[in-house]
Amino acid sequence: MSEAAARNLKVVIEYDGSAYVGWERQKNGLGIQEVMEDAVHTITRERVVVEGSGRTDAGVHALGQVASFRIDKEIQVEKLRLGINAVLPPDIAVLLIEEVPSDFHARRSAKSKRYRYTILNGPARRPHFRHVSYHFPQPLDEAAMDEAAGYLVGEHDFTAFAREADQKKTCVRTILEARVVRDGAFLYIDVVGTGFLYNMVRIITGTLIEVGAGKRDPGSVPALLLSKRREQAGYTVPAQGLALVQVDY
Structure with a gap:
């Protein structure tokens, strides 16, 4: 061809x-x-x-x-x-x-991507949603989580949110939007960026959950970014709650 x-x-x-x-x-x-x-x-x-x-x-x-x-x-x-x-x-x-024109390439032409992580935040499991959400039964403060997410917006070194194998490369990425919203028992973490590291959104989500559970202060995120230490960030949440929602060109 x-x-x-x-x-x-x-x-x-x-x-x-x-x-x-x-x-x-x-x-x-x-x-x-x-x-x-x-x-x-x-x-x-x-x-x-x-x-x-x-x-x-x-x-x-x-x-x-x-x-x-x-x-x-x-x-x-x-x-x-x-x-x-x-x-x-x-x-x-x-x-x-x-x-599309001959010079279009799905990866190289992309300007930004939107990911959404879905948390089922209530005492009861919902089997119907088990493949598309992460059940976290303890109460979460979505306002604190949203405040913490705001500190991620901009160009930062996300080494603290990268798996060790990725830390040998540049971990500088630009986040255009990071929001946490609640709809009943569901919490949605929306992150838009020009590029992402492996597991980055899942580590961000684990960190925001710790903020929502009162284990971290929302204002601790800037220092966490500056630390560049993976062990300082939250845990990596399971994959099933994450979805690639949209790619913009």
Whole structure:
């Protein structure tokens, strides 16, 4: 396939990540990228690389993952979407396909990403939501959590919120928005940034939970950032509460 001649397609994908090892194709299990590439091949008979806007980890979901790939086949994009969805498993769906300029790349062209972490904050477990939320039964002060989240906005060194393996690289990232809101028993932690470290949102969430539980002061976050020490931050919350909501270009 000639890259210059190929059609460049942008796809928006929703998935339940519970059964997958993450977005990327991996040797140790089934990734969503592999499932997507196989589905495209089934419909077009072309082998493609479906490039995601970024990897989501094992058990993490997406409401608006964006990917791109190139094909030579002349097929209407809506017909292609319907065909791909017909062969995808029930926990993955293509919401949109559109043709884009040849220089568009799902990852390199992205300007920002929005992640949401969902906490079920009440005494009773809710089995219906067990795959898409993290149950934390003790009371949480969402106002204190929201105050603490505000200190994360801006360009900072997020070494304290990075796993050790990532600390050899630059951990400077820019957060555009960080909010905590409550809707009944559910707390939503929304974080928008130009880029994220592995487990960064989950470590941020664990830290904010400790603030909400009264174990940390909201005003301690700036010093935590300056410490650049992972052990000073909160715990890494489970994956199932996290979803990639939107990618902006």
